[in-house]
Amino acid sequence: METPSGSASGPGAAARLFDTLGEQYEQAYGHLPERDEALDWLTARLPGGARILDVGSGTGRPTAERLVDAGFHVTGIDVSATMVEIASRHVPGAEFHQVGVHDFATEPRSWDAVCAFFSLLQLTRPQLDTALAKIATWVAPGGYLLLATVPADVEEQELIWMGHPIRATSHPTEGYVHRLTSAGLTVLHAQVTEYVPDYPGMGPEPQLFCYAHRPADGT
Numbered sequence: 001m002e003t004p005s006g007s008a009s010g011p012g013a014a015a016r017l018f019d020t021l022g023e024q025y026e027q028a029y030g031h032l033p034e035r036d037e038a039l040d041w042l043t044a045r046l047p048g049g050a051r052i053l054d055v056g057s058g059t060g061r062p063t064a065e066r067l068v069d070a071g072f073h074v075t076g077i078d079v080s081a082t083m084v085e086i087a088s089r090h091v092p093g094a095e096f097h098q099v100g101v102h103d104f105a106t107e108p109r110s111w112d113a114v115c116a117f118f119s120l121l122q123l124t125r126p127q128l129d130t131a132l133a134k135i136a137t138w139v140a141p142g143g144y145l146l147l148a149t150v151p152a153d154v155e156e157q158e159l160i161w162m163g164h165p166i167r168a169t170s171h172p173t174e175g176y177v178h179r180l181t182s183a184g185l186t187v188l189h190a191q192v193t194e195y196v197p198d199y200p201g202m203g204p205e206p207q208l209f210c211y212a213h214r215p216a217d218g219t
Contacts, residue, residue, distance in 0.1 A: 012079075013122055013166070013167070014079050014080070014122040015079040015080050015081070017080075017122070017164055017166060018058070018078070018079070018080035018082065018083050019080050019081060019082040019083075020082075020164065021162060021164075022059075022082050022083070022086060023059055023086060024162065024199070025058060025059065025083075025162070026058065026059040026061055027198055027199075028162060028197040028198050028199040028202070029118070029195075029197055029198075030061065030062065030198075031198070032195060032207075034148070034191075034193055034195075034207060034209045035062070035063070035117060035148065035209070036062070037209075038146050038148070038209055038211065039062075039063065039066050039067065039115075039146075041189075041211060042067075042113055042115075042144060042146055042211075043066075043067070043070045043072075045144065046072065046112055046113060046144075047112075048071045048072075049071065049072065049073060050072045050073070050112035050113060051072070051073050051075075051110070051111050051112050051113075052067050052072050052073065052074050052075070052111065052112060052113045052114070052115065053074075053075050053076075053077070053106070053111045053113070053114045053115070053138060054067070054074060054075070054076040054077070054094075054115045055077055055101055055114060055115065055116040055119050055120075055135060056077070056078055056079075056101075056116060056117065056118065056119020056120070057076025057077060057078045057083065057084075057087050057094075057096060058078060058083050058087065059083060059086045059087055059090055060076060060086065060087030060088070060090040060091035060094065060096065061087075061090050061091065063115055063117060064076050064087060064091045064094045064096075065090065065091045065094075067094075067115075068091055068093040068094050072112075074091075074093075074094040074095070075094065075095045075096070075097070076091075076094055076095070076096040076097070077096070077097050077098075077099050077100070077101070077104050078096065078097075078098060078099075078119075079098065079099070079100045080098070081098050084096045084097065084098045101116075101119070101120070101131045101134065101135065102127065102130065102131060102134070106138055108137045108138065109137065109138070109139065109140045109141060109143075109214070110138060110140060111138045111139060111140055111143060112140055112142075112143045112144075113139070113143055113144045113145070113146070114135055114138050114139055114143075114144075114145045114146070115145075115146045116135055116145070116146070116147050116148070117146070117147075117148040118148055118149060118150070118207075120132070120149060121149060121150060121166075121168050121169065121170060122166055122167065122168065122169075123169055124155075124156060124169060125155045125156075125169050127169075128169050128170070128171075129179065132176070132179045132180070132183065133179070133183050135147075136180060136183030136184065136185055136212075136214075137183070139185065139212075139214045140214065141214055141215065141216050141217065142213075142214065142215070142216035143213070143214050144211065144212065144213050144214075145180070145185060145210075145211075145212040145213075145214075146209070146210070146211055146212075147176065147180070147208075147209070147210040147212070148207060148208065148209045148210070149170055149176065149207070149208050150168070150170055150205055150206060150207060150208070151170060151171065151172050151173045151175075151176065151192060151206055151207075151208040152168075152170045152171075152172065152206070153170075153171065153172050153175070154168060154169060154170055155169050156168070156169055157169070161202075162197070162199050162202070163199075163201075173190055173192060173208050176190070176208065176210055177190050177210070180210065180212045184214060185212040185213060185214055186212060186213045186214075186215060187210055187211070187212045188211045188212065188213055189209070189210065189211040190208065190209075190210045190211075191208070191209055192206050192207065192208050193206070193207055193209075194206055194207070195207050
């Protein structure tokens with residue numbers, strides 16, 4: 001893997017990257033079996049009309065599109081103006097906003113489910129931990145959080161991803177489980193698999209999918 005110079009981290013860097021990638025990202029990551037399984041798992045547990053927040057909604061497909069088709073009310077947020085424009089066109093039945101997770105204003109425990117698929121990797125370590133804690137507060141009693149990421153003990157590691165220099169930050173699997181548990185959620189599932197993106201020159205990458213639940217008594 002190449003090591004670039006001059007790469008950056010944070011919401012601004014992520015916005016610039018995904019403005020450039022656009023629908024290339026959907027092509028590379030649009031066929032994740034574990035994400036499909038996670039969405040099937042979630043839709044089987046939510047009542048019709050449930051409110052779902054999609055953090056880092058990208059092109060809107062497949063996550064927001066599948067959830068809208070299942071009869072849920074979906075709001076997507078993304079730092080990339082290009083992604084918000086594409087998602088609004090692809091999934092007119094959902095609502096999309098250009099805003100990052102740290103700046104998104106919403107009431108605590110007001111969402112029946114929150115999905116955050118691979119949307120927190122281009123942050124600093126303090127930003128990542130703050131985002132995880134904040135997202136957890138948005139899950140309503142009896143609700144769910146689905147989180148997917150690339151597990152690794154790295155902090156602003158420079159690398160080339162989809163032909164672009166980035167700085168990636170993450171935790172090992174146990175780090176995510178600990179942080180979600182500390183935020184009052186019960187982790188029901190945490191599994192790591194491998195996926196090869198549909199993009200030239202990219203090899204297999206580990207992917208962690210966590211399913212977490214806030215007890216119905218709100219504790």
